[in-house]
Structure formats: C-alpha cells, structure tokens
Amino acid sequence: DGGITQSPKYLFRKEGQNVTLSCEQNLNHDAMYWYRQDPGQGLRLIYYSQIVNDFQKGDIAEGYSVSREKKESFPLTVTSAQKNPTAFYLCASSARSGGVSGANVLTFGAGSRLTVL
Amino acid sequence: GQSLEQPSEVTAVEGAIVQINCTYQTSGFYGLSWYQQHDGGAPTFLSYNALDGLEETGRFSSFLSRSDSYGYLLLQELQMKDSASYFCAVRDLSGGYNKLIFGAGTRLAVHP
Numbered sequence: 737d738g739g740i741t742q743s744p745k746y747l748f749r750k751e752g753q754n755v756t757l758s759c760e761q762n763l764n765h766d767a768m769y770w771y772r773q774d775p776g777q778g779l780r781l782i783y784y785s786q787i788v789n790d791f792q793k794g795d796i797a798e799g800y801s802v803s804r805e806k807k808e809s810f811p812l813t814v815t816s817a818q819k820n821p822t823a824f825y826l827c828a829s830s831a832r833s834g835g836v837s838g839a840n841v842l843t844f845g846a847g848s849r850l851t852v853l
Numbered sequence: 854g855q856s857l858e859q860p861s862e863v864t865a866v867e868g869a870i871v872q873i874n875c876t877y878q879t880s881g882f883y884g885l886s887w888y889q890q891h892d893g894g895a896p897t898f899l900s901y902n903a904l905d906g907l908e909e910t911g912r913f914s915s916f917l918s919r920s921d922s923y924g925y926l927l928l929q930e931l932q933m934k935d936s937a938s939y940f941c942a943v944r945d946l947s948g949g950y951n952k953l954i955f956g957a958g959t960r961l962a963v964h965p
Contacts, residue, residue: 767951778940778957779896786951794952826895832951840886840944842953844895 738763742827742845749814749821749852757812757848759827766832768810769842772796773824782825785810786832814850822852855879855945857956864962865931873926873959875941883944885917885924886953891937899926899939928961936963 740761749755761768767786771779781794785804799818804810810829814821828842857877865871877885884903888896902908902917902924914927928935938958945954 769952771955776960779955781952781954784952792952830953840884840901840942840953841898842888842896844897846895 740827740829740843740845742825742848744848745846747848747850749850751852752816754813754815755850757814757825757827757850759810759812759845760808761810761827761829761843761845762808763829763843764807765829765843766807767830768804769828769830770794770800770802770810770812771826771828773826773847779826782812821850824849855943855954857941857943857954859939859941859956859959861957862960862962864964866964867931867933869931870927870929871931871961873928873939873941873961875924875926875956877922877924877941877943877956879922879943879945881946882919882922883946885915886942886944887913887915887926888940888942888955889937890940890958896940931963933963933965936961 743758769784770782773779780796782800783802785791788807791804801813825848827845830842859875886901887899889899890896900915907916912929917924938960940955940958942953942955945952
C-alpha cells in the first residue's frame with residue numbers, strides 16, 4: 737500500500753544537538769511538506785518542496801533545514817539553533833496540480849514526536 | 854498572506870448535527886479543504902470545495918460561499934468516534950509555489 741513513513745516515532749534530544757527526522761513516500765507525489773504542531777495548536781508550515789532539488793521556507797523555517805535529493809525522501813533536520821524544538825512533526829505529500837485529487841489533498845505520515853531534555 | 858479563523862472548541866451529543874465554521878482571508882482563492890485529526894494521529898483529508906455550494910460525502914458535508922469568504926463543515930448523526938480536531942485549509946500560490954495553509958483547528962467533543 738502507498739503511504740508516507742516517518743521515523744523515528746519518538747525522539748529525545750539533548751540541548752545543543754542536531755537531529756534528523758526521516759520522511760519517505762511511495763505515492764509518486766512531487767510535492768512534500770513539513771509541518772510542526774504544538775499541543776492544542778494548528779499545523780504550521782516549516783518547509784515545502786514542489787520538486788526534487790528545490791525547496792522553499794514556510795512560516796517557521798528558522799532553526800530547521802531540509803534536503804530533497806530524491807523524489808521519495810524529504811528529511812528534516814532540527815538544528816541547535818531551534819530554540820523550542822519540542823513538538824509533533826508531520827510530513828505530508830501531494831500531487832502538484834490543484835483540485836480534489838491534487839495539491840489540496842495532502843497525505844500525512846504518522847508523525848514524529850520530538851522532546852528536548 | 855493567508856489567514857483562517859475557526860472556533861477553538863465545539864461540544865455536541867451523539868446523534869446530533871454540528872457545524873464548524875471557517876472564515877478566511879486570502880490574496881487569491883483556490884479552494885477550501887477540511888481535515889480531521891484524532892488525538893495523537895495524523896490529519897486525514899475530508900473534503901474540498903472550489904465552488905460555492907454544498908458538497909456531501911456520507912455523514913459529512915462541506916459548504917462554501919466565496920463572496921463571504923466563509924465555509925463550514927457539517928457533521929450529521931454524530932458518533933463518539935467523530936471526537937477529533939477539524940482543520941480548514943486554503944491553498945497559497947504566492948511566489949509561484951503551491952502550499953496548503955491550515956487554520957488553528959476546532960476540537961469537537963461528542964458526548965453520550
């Protein structure tokens with residue numbers, strides 16, 4: 737079955753460490769996204785990519801970095817520069833075109849919960 | 854830029870009907886989407902409206918009025934499993950890039 741796999745599901749980080757969250761999809765989607773969700777909050781866009789080797793900052797990109805070397809993969813690195821990294825991180829993908837079957841329909845992974853000790 | 858407003862919480866009883874509203878401000882409109890998220894889970898797509906009117910999918914319906922920059926999600930015959938957070942979202946094409954912007958979410962609690 738097609739879908740998005742995020743790993744690890746839970747991650748603990750010491751202050752000052754960089755961590756990388758994995759996101760892999762086999763849906764043949766061109767676009768991929770990273771969102772951050774804090775308790776009781778909505779989804780805030782960190783980074784997104786419409787095509788391989790291209791990505792754009794979202795609303796809260798500071799302290800994060802990404803790469804898109806393969807269509808299937810969009811890893812997110814939470815750097816030590818991110819002052820408050822404890823959150824639930826969601827990766828998603830979609831087709832590039834609009835409409836019901838396109839860019840408005842995001843498929844999400846199960847998420848990675850990062851806790852800073 | 855884009856902004857969306859929706860109520861933070863809604864409470865209802867099993868079997869009832871509940872409406873979750875969403876108002877938006879966008880520099881260009883390309884459709885309103887709705888997503889459901891259970892606690893600890895991933896959001897899942899529910900519906901999408903590009904044109905005015907009502908779209909029905911089983912117990913769930915979504916309505917859009919572009920002239921009022923307003924939409925709502927209607928849940929009928931509520932079940933306990935409908936207790937979840939519901940997010941409206943709009944597409945942002947600024948800068949030539951295509952991304953989805955979400956509202957803060959409405960937490961629905963269904964009681965017996």
